[in-house]
Amino acid sequence: MTTTRTDATTRIDPVTTADDGAPAPHACACHDGPSRRDVLAGLGALGAAATLAACGGGGNPAASPVATEGLAAGALARVSDVPVGGAVSARLDGTPVIVAQPEEGTFVGISAICTHQGCTVAPSGDGLACPCHGSTFTLTGEVDQGPATEDLPTFALAVEGDQVVRA
Numbered sequence: 001m002t003t004t005r006t007d008a009t010t011r012i013d014p015v016t017t018a019d020d021g022a023p024a025p026h027a028c029a030c031h032d033g034p035s036r037r038d039v040l041a042g043l044g045a046l047g048a049a050a051t052l053a054a055c056g057g058g059g060n061p062a063a064s065p066v067a068t069e070g071l072a073a074g075a076l077a078r079v080s081d082v083p084v085g086g087a088v089s090a091r092l093d094g095t096p097v098i099v100a101q102p103e104e105g106t107f108v109g110i111s112a113i114c115t116h117q118g119c120t121v122a123p124s125g126d127g128l129a130c131p132c133h134g135s136t137f138t139l140t141g142e143v144d145q146g147p148a149t150e151d152l153p154t155f156a157l158a159v160e161g162d163q164v165v166r167a
């Protein structure tokens with residue numbers, strides 16, 4: 001069975017329920033976020049300001065809080081805030097993303113929307129983790145452990161001065 005929901009932009013999205021055998025959404029805050037389509041569309045948009053999130057956006061306490069003061073318009077993070085071999089949570093056009101630095105000086109932008117059921121993925125140790133069902137991902141977005149089977153979409157980043165921006 002398919003129903004519809006309306007989000008803040010009044011776009012209508014089909015929502016699959018358990019009646020058709022698909023996994024039913026559960027009652028966590030994670031699924032109130034944008035859909036995978038929203039993420040891909042958001043990552044394709046250019047020019048809007050990006051700001052860091054105080055958390056992963058999905059209620060994940062493991063997310064790295066990072067100050068946003070002093071960031072230039074469109075900047076995702078300060079270079080000094082992104083640990084080598086780690087990552088921070090950020091927002092790009094309001095969509096939760098990850099800014100990772102798998103190797104010193106190499107920055108990778110990663111969608112923070114889990115490819116399993118849409119929870120917000122957050123930095124966790126030397127990788128990324130989803131709080132809902134335990135999927136983990138590498139700092140380049142590849143699935144490390146399921147149930148997610150698809151890698152997180154990535155996007156190019158660049159360094160401008162002391163800040164990381166979308167390339």
Ligand code: FES
Binds near residue numbers: 115116130132133147
């Ligand atoms: Fe299920 Fe991420 S939503 S593991």
